[in-house]
Amino acid sequence: MRRRRIERPVARRHVVRRLAVATSTMASVVMLWPPGAAAAQEPPAITAVDSSGHPAVTLVVEPPEAFAGFDLPATAFSVTENGEARHVTVQRAGATQLSALEVVLVVDTSGSMNGAPLDEARAAAAAFLGALPEGTRVALVSFGDVPVVVTPLTTDVGAVAGALTNLAANGETALYDAVTLGSAQFSGTEGARRALVVLSDGGDTASTATLEATMGTLNGATFDFTAVALVTPEYDGAALDQLAATAGGRVLSADQPDQLTAVYGTVAADLLNRYAVTYTSAAGGVTQVALTVTIDGITASTDREIRLPGTGTVAGSGVTERVGADPGWLASRQALYLGAGLIFTVFAGALAWTFLRTRETQVRLSDRFGFQRSRGPLPAITRWADRATEAAEHHLKRSGRETALYESLERAGIALRPGEFVVLACVTSLAAFALGVLISGFLLGLVFAATPAAGAPLVLHILGSRTRKMFGEQLADTLQLITGNLRAGHSILQSIDSVAADSPSPTKEEFERLVVEIRLGRDLPDALRALHARIGNQDFEWFVQALQIHREVGGDLAEILDTVANTIRERTRLHRHVQALSAEGRLSAVILYVLPFAVGLLFMLINREYMSELFTSTLGKGMLVVAAGFMTAGFFWLRKVIRIEF
Secondary structure, eight states: OOOOOOOOHHHHHHHHHHHHHHHHHHHTOTTTSOTTHHHHTSOOEEEEEEOTTTTEEEEEEEOOGGGTTOOOOGGGEEEEETTEEEOEEEEETTSSGGGOEEEEEEEEOSGGGTTHHHHHHHHHHHHHHHHSOTTOEEEEEEESSSEEEEEEEESOHHHHHHHHHTOOOOSOOOHHHHHHHHHTOOOOOTTOEEEEEEEESSOOSSOSSOHHHHHHHHTTOSSEEEEEEEOOTTOOHHHHHHHHHHHTOEEEEESSGGGHHHHHHHHHHHHHOOEEEEEEOOOOEEEEEEEEEEETTEEEEEEEEEEESOOSOOTTTOOEEOOOSOOSGGGSHHHHHHHHHHHHHHHHHHHHHHHHSHHHHHHHHHHHHTOOOOOOOOOHHHHHHHHHHHHHHHHHHHHTOHHHHHHHHHHHTOOOOHHHHHHHHHHHHHHHHHHHHHHTOHHHHHHHHHHHHHHHHHHHHHHHHHHHHHHHHHHHHHHHHHHHHHHTTOOHHHHHHHHHHHOOTTHHHHHHHHHHHHHTTOOHHHHHHHHHHHHOOHHHHHHHHHHHHHHHHOOOHHHHHHHHHHHHHHHHHHHHHHHHHTHHHHHHHHHHHHHHHHHHHHHHHHOHHHHHHHHHSHHHHHHHHHHHHHHHHHHHHHHHHHOOOO
């Protein structure tokens, strides 16, 4: 079979260089210049870079022609990023969007192709379609007197193969018109590789377009052009050569019709010589990536400067990166975090000012007792907050959760109504969701939004526990102060008022409220029981019972309270002693629980690729599940061991 090839100027220089090397090899340096070494000088082409899923980065690679006959495994590829080796996964062309393939077959069906030539052309084209990867989009154009689009671009290769069987030969040869029509069939899919394969057995005899006009159409073509020439007496090699040279393509010749299958096989092998190489990046910004392909002693390598997570096209590389716009610090992830954090802080501050300012505290008693209070015009954000608060309180009342939430807020010392707290938590969740979406995406936004919603009850519990603990630690001194006032001749109400005036927080605030309730007409035992319900302190219950017993049977209240205070003081001393003895165990529990997470985070920062096996492999995921189970069991076991009960 005789072939004629027209390559791009760069490829032509490579051919000349290979011939010179081969000549010198046969002359004297066979051992120093082994076969295939010349091919190693031609670098692989990185046709596209996808860093939109950073840290996952995909390089679409076309190995040089020396690798055209190989089905390259993943071990044939190696990638280094800023001098550090990265683990890669490899897929053949068509497996990813960046490797999408579009092929337009232009088949000569003029009268000269009748019989064996057309039969062999149909069989060769069908075999060619069968070799294409899944997902390839194929179009079929036939031409005799006029070109016809038999099937437009479609992924249904079977339909195209069926259309091939219906082709019939007749008429003249409108080659130029067919090439023009075929080149217009490609889509505008970004990153797709395009190939125009034209079969002809003769010169143009019927086109309305001229050779010059067709060459103008092919000038600067963004697709691979291959002319399959079936050499016949009518074959016009000069026209096909000029078309191929203009498009930067080639001409493959077949002397006999039965050679067409082999020629189409060569075209298919070249189209399949394309790989998607994916690795996990540990870099950002301007990054130097080196790619090496090695198999059977043949090595080819190239390096490329890319931008991660990215900007537009890297200057001078011809590589399209699917990323954003202007580089620089303002386009970096750190700037995004800073800006989103500032917006979130300002927004949260405005909400806190709206809900926490003294306006609502001043009207709380008037709302409770039905008094009306005139207020001037309110800002729009305040009116919106009032409507949202009313809706939230209405929902809480219907669900029966208003009282419980009100008590939790009082216990935590938060000067908000239940509706205000719910609205504040909801708006904080919305702001956190927006922050998460800005930083990473929808999934992180959901995680951020769930954090305030789940954290609000936890905050109330922590603040309430802290208030209860401080109140309990101050209770012995409080009883001592009441006892001193009683012995000085003051009444129990005067003693309670003295506690409200002289005690530290939170005892001060609770007893001030107790005094207000008593002055508003509430009975002392009822007010004390309400205080005990808010605080939930077991020791304070003894004080309430002592007052109740004194009211019923009389006696020396100061002596009773002295006894209660001494008992509480001894219990507190014993509790602190046990806390000191168990401090080491509690600290060990915290360290043992936090240590795996801290070490894992450290390894993620030092060697992310090493840790990625835990999240990408089946064995790693199983290990994480087992570890989570053991960590949970260990947490509850340690909590049981160090829990103090007396």
